[in-house]
Amino acid sequence: MTLQDFRDIAIVILALFGLVALGLMVVVTLVVYKKVAPLIDNARQVLDTAHAAMNNVQGTAVFLSETAVSPLIRGLSFVSGIKAAGGRLAGLAKKKEATHE
Helix, strand or coil: CCHHHHHHHHHHHHHHHHHHHHHHHHHHHHHHHHHHHHHHHHHHHHHHHHHHHHHHHHHHHHHHHHHHHHHHHHHHHHHHHHHHHHHHHHHHHHHHHHHHC
16 A cells, blocks of 8 residues: 555545534534524513513503693693792782882
8 A cells, every 4th residue: 555545545534524523513503403493482482572561561651641640740830830920920019019118
């Protein structure tokens, strides 16, 4: 056997090892995918549930804002305006009394 024959045999053996390694990587990839796929489905379900809960909270916040908070703010603003107007009128009355004396 010559050196070229050893070289050719080594190339064939390395090529076989490469094919075996490629086959093992494919098998490992498929096994990992089959193990991870249910986790991805569960994660999607959890995200869908979280999204639905977020929409529910958003709807509740909008409802409360429209039915409770906005009317309350309008009412308090009205009362504040009445108090401010009353204070101005009282201040004008005091100034008139002070100028007449």
